[in-house]
Structures are given as structure tokens and as C-alpha cells.
Amino acid sequence: MSYSDLDEILEGCRRSNRSSQYQLFSRFYNYAMSVAYRYVSNTEAAEEVTNDAFFKVFTKIHLFEPRDEGGFRAWLRRIVINTAIDRLRSSINAPATQEWRADMDSPMESGIVEQLTEEQIFSLLDQLSPAYRAVFNLFVVDGFSHEEIADTLGISIGTSKSNLARARSRLKTLLADELDLSYNV
Amino acid sequence: MKDFDQFFRDRLDGERPFSRRDENWRQLSRRLEAFDSGIQDARPVSNIRRWTTLAWKVAACAAAAATIWVGVQNYSLRRQNVLLNELLTQIKAQQTNEPATPATQISPLEIAAIPDMQTHLLSSQNDMPLQGMESSVASSKSDSRSVPSENVSLYKPAPISPFAAGNALPVQPTITLPAQIDENVGKQAMVESARPATPAPQEGEMSEVSFVWEKLPIPDSILSRPITTTLAYGKASVPVLPELSIEAAKENPPPARLLTKPVKDVSRVRVGIQAVAGTATPAESGVSWHKGQSLTAEIRVWNQIWLGASADFVQFEIDADNNPDRFHLPEQMNPDPPGGPVSHHQYDLVRLQSEQRQRRFAAGVRYTLPVRGRITPSVQVGYVWAQMPASFVQYEFKKKPHGGGHPNPDPFDNKFFIRKTENHWEQNICRFGAGADYALGRWSLGLTAQYDKNFTNKDPLFDMLSFKLGASYQF
Incomplete structure (x- = not known):
């Protein structure tokens, strides 16, 4: 489907045409679910986040200025992330207490985790606390800066860095356990 | 560190296939219809929220039962005190x-x-x-x-x-x-x-x-x-x-100790809580089981005759591919113009969905059969008032491939209609039941089968065959 097709679908969505909305939903359902699943790590919760996000998309579609499909993807991604963060906000803010120190980051040997499957990766992510998982996703996967993370989550920049370092450390430990390797963190 | 981040970015940023797309779309379309109809807060109740609500309902029922129990105990104690005072006065x-x-x-x-x-x-x-x-x-x-x-x-x-x-x-x-x-x-x-x-x-x-x-x-x-x-x-x-x-x-030595123990005096009042599961009768396609809980209170008025009242809180879902008679579509919501042969209609009703809740309040009489043993069978008859809170009923129409003699180029051109039913009460419902209680002291476990017959056929209240399993306490 070309961008002109997407543009027509978006135009139909602006007119609240249910068929256009269905096409847009069908086209980006997996994408939105993938983003939501990274934050909530629960299929049922991810479905609710996705539905909430699409509801916002369809009711705020007039705010989106058409550029290209990548632009819409980014817009949808941001909406899904914000919706997931709103859902997790209470649990995200709770454990964020320790400020970041430079020695928290530690090097990692490359090439030891290539053999992990996608399911194993998600199971590792599931074992992070919501606060660590959110910061890790925002920084590593979604490319947010610490300033943006702090603004989005309502925490300090130092806490964002601390949570990221701890998330990395925790993931490395989990990876070592998963791969059964002696691993110096 | 970059390798580490890059690894996770590559693995996590991909797009994975997920199921239940159509189910979620139906749920979302209902919200959108409600939004378009001006009902801003028609948010669906999530499963998590539904379970939380159910937990609160159970807690509320338990609190109400405990309150009633404490109240009866308090009343009983006060009554004993009054009698004792009278007794002492008489002795004096x-x-x-x-x-x-x-x-x-x-x-x-x-x-x-x-x-x-x-x-x-x-x-x-x-x-x-x-x-x-x-x-x-x-x-x-x-x-x-x-x-x-x-x-x-x-x-x-x-x-x-x-x-x-x-x-x-x-x-x-x-x-x-x-x-x-x-x-x-x-x-x-x-x-x-x-x-x-x-x-x-x-x-x-x-x-x-x-x-x-x-x-x-x-x-x-x-x-x-x-x-x-x-x-x-x-x-x-x-x-x-x-x-x-x-x-x-x-x-004159004292006589032998009393062998016959005094019989415990049991109050005439009995309260209970039950789980309810019922089904529409006759069976309706796409109508789920009615599930919920029930509270009962009874008083024994004469030997085996009990007068009782109950409140049943049940809910069920309708997901049908036809149009049940009791949920007929108003004419003005039909996408096809009224009149004309059916062959010229461009739309077919393909799905009807709704979540229904009911509160059935009943008053009746129960007769326990004079049977020896721990198991006491009983029969009952009563009258039911049913409250049906407001609910949404969604009708989904699919355009025929060649509706009206013309090919339909848009296969996604489904139409959804949301109808909000108002809160209303239904009467003319009679209840017939039979069951059995297993006595455990003042407690008893009971299983009851009930049939609610709605003698008004035009309202959206199914006849219901239900089963209640629960416990009762006789004060």
C-alpha cells in the first residue's frame, strides 16, 4: 500500500468513515501492539493500550498533518507510548529513588547474546520492574533522550540515568543466567 | 555498551504478529460509535477492571452479610437482656x-x-x-x-x-x-x-x-x-x-445426671449467599450463560413454610450472528430503506453484540419437605421484578457483494449501529424452583434450580433456567 493509499485512508478517518478506520486499524495493529507490548509485557494489557491509542488517533486525527507513512508511524508510536506510560505511571514513579552515578554503567562483552530468541528477550524484559523497563525502552529502543524521558515520566534526569543503568545491569545479570555464562558485570 | 543497546534495539523494535485483531476492532468500533453519538465516557470495561469490580462486589456482599449478622446478634442479645430483667423482676x-x-x-x-x-x-x-x-x-x-x-x-x-x-x-x-x-x-x-x-x-x-x-x-x-x-x-x-x-x-443421693441435652433453639431467620449460573430458555444462539451472585433472606412462618426474598445480580453477553427476537432493530436504524423486497436490500445483519446486566428481585414462599436426615428438599414459588440497567446493543451490517443489483467495490463498508437501551423494570415474571439443603448445624449448603418465566414476551428479558449454589446461616 502506497502513501497515497494511506492518505486516502487518513482522509476517510477524518470524516469518521468506519471503513477507513478499520483499514487503518488493520494496517497498524501489529505495529501498535508491538510497541505497547514492550511496555506492559502483557497481551491483554497491550490490547487495551492499543485500543486506547487508536481511539485517541481516531478522535484526534485532525491534529495530524499528513506527510508520509513514516510520519504517521512516529505519531502513532508516540501516542501508544504515552498511553502505555499513562497506564504504568503509578508503578513507574514508585521505585525511582536513586540518582545515577558514573560507575553504574559497565562494559559488556559483545556477541554473547546473539543466540537468544525473541521470546527469551521479551521474557528478560518482563523481569524488569515497570520503571526500569520504561526507561530502557524509551532510551534504547525508542530513542528518547534523558531529558525527554524525565519530562515524559515526571522524574529527574539523574533518576532516568540511574534507572537505565540499573536496567542494563539487571539485564546483563539475567542474560548471564540465561546463557549460563560466568559473567563479570 | 552500544552493542548491548543495539542488540536490544534490533530485537525489540521489530513488528510482531498479534492475534485478536478483529475482536479488538469490534470493541473499538463500539467506543467510536458511542463517541460519535455524543456519549463521551462510553469506555469499555476492561477485564482487569471487571475483576476488580467483581472483587469489590463480593466484598460489599460480605460486608452486608456481616452487618446483618451482627445486627441480628445484637438484637438477640438485647432481647435476652430484656427477658432476664423481667425474670429478675418477677423473682423479686x-x-x-x-x-x-x-x-x-x-x-x-x-x-x-x-x-x-x-x-x-x-x-x-x-x-x-x-x-x-x-x-x-x-x-x-x-x-x-x-x-x-x-x-x-x-x-x-x-x-x-x-x-x-x-x-x-x-x-x-x-x-x-x-x-x-x-x-x-x-x-x-x-x-x-x-x-x-x-x-x-x-x-x-x-x-x-x-x-x-x-x-x-x-x-x-x-x-x-x-x-x-x-x-x-x-x-x-x-x-x-x-x-x-x-x-x-x-x-437421698442426687439423681443421675441429665442424659437428654436441651435442644438448641434456632431462630426463624435465615440468610444466605449463592453463586448463580443460568441460561436462556429456550436456548438462544449467541447468548452466553447468565452468571452472577445472589443474596437471600428467609423467615420461617409456620412449620415447613418459609417466606423469602432474594436479589440476583447476573450478567451475560450476546454475540450473535442473527437478530434475536427480543433485540429487534428499530426501523430507523436499518441501513436499508424501509419497505421493498429483501432481495433489494444492500446490507445484511451479520453480528449483534451486547453486554447485559440484570437484577432480579424476588419474593416468594418455600416449602421444605418433612424428610428426616441432613438433606432437606424443598420447592418454591415466587414473583420476580427484574431491573435491566441501561446497556448498549451494537448491530453490525455487512454490505452485500452485489447489493441492490450493483457490485459493491468496497468490502470494508460495514455499518455499525449502536442502540442504547434505557434502564427499565420488567414484571409479570414468575419463579418456580426446587432444591435441597444439606444441614451443617446452623449453616447449610444448598443447591437450587429455578425457572423464571417471563409472561411478557415482547421485552428483552429471556426466560431463565438458573442454578444456585451457596451457603445459608440460620440464626
């Missing part, structure tokens, strides 16, 4: 008006009216010597309450009263202190017989009633009332009785 009156009466006897009817008291009195009769004991005062469980036996005499052997005759038990022998009792001894008995929490009575306040109190479940609040002062013990109030010797008492 007998003492005052009938000084020659050798014994102050508690009316069997009064004892029977107070279940706990009856139990305690009868058990106390077992504990106390009945006839010929040399000192019934000393026979009390508390050694500190003993009175020198030579100062205590017993009244003649008690006759068999109608009440006691049923249990082959002589009437409680009355303890009477001789008039010539030494004042020092009387003082000792008076002080020692007082309960710890009860203020020590003044000199000369003691009477044989005190010994009865020792065996009654009377709160200290009652014992501490001024009644103790009115039941004055003294030479004037204590009749002069013929003295019996210790040897005479020994010749």
Missing part, C-alpha cells in the same frame, strides 16, 4: 409478695423463652446437687463460695414440675439460708458469691437468687444493677424452714 416480686413460698422458682415458660439460659440452667442443674445435699452452697464450683455446711439447710425434696418432668428431672431445689444464720457467715457468703467484676454487695443484700445468677449467662452489666440491693437478704425476707440434717441429705 415473688420474694416480696410470697414470703411464705419456700422456693423461688423460675417459670419453665420463661426458661424456655431464653435458649441460652435454658441450656445453662439445665446444665447447672447437673452440676448442683439436687436433693439431700448437705450444702448446695458449697457445691458451687468455686470453693471460695462455700458456706459452712452446718449453717445451711436444705428445703424438702423438690417436686417434679411439668417442665422438669419432661426431662425426668426434679425441679431445681431452692437454697434457703436459715433465718438464724450467723451474721458473720452471711456476710462471708455475700462477699464471696459476688463475681469479680460485680461490685461487692452490701451487707444483707445476699439472697438465694445470687446462686441462680452464678449459673446464668448474665452479663456483669445486669448483675451490677440495683436489683441486687432490692433482693435484700435478711431475716425478714428469708422464710424460716424446717432444718434438714446432713444425714438426711446423705440418705
